[in-house]
């Protein structure tokens with residue numbers, strides 16, 4: 319079972335008592351966390367003391383993870399910018415459309431400028 323929402327991703331990587339082992343994805347440290355579920359919904363997230371690197375540590379960002387995950391303004395679907403730059407107009411599109419458009423754009427950049435034109439950070 320996975321939970322996705324923008325910058326945070328709880329990927330189930332095992333069981334820890336009643337909790338699911340996972341990783342905080344708010345930053346590249348990927349601290350080990352334990353997620354408590356109630357009726358399939360994440361209700362609590364705390365540091366995993368058995369994680370070999372973070373050893374139970376989580377920072378303030380992760381302490382807000384559950385609130386952030388279910389916030390009413392949380393973006394749960396792709397939006398495409400429409401209209402003029404700066405107008406702030408967006409239109410909901412499907413995941414297939416979003417991934418297709420991103421792939422087409424990346425391939426165009428690769429063909430025009432070479433594979434080194436795009437880097438991934440994060």
Ligand code: SF4
Pocket residue numbers: 342343344345346347348349375376377378379380
């Ligand atoms: S708990 Fe903090 S330091 Fe660890 S991955 Fe999440 S945001 Fe990064």
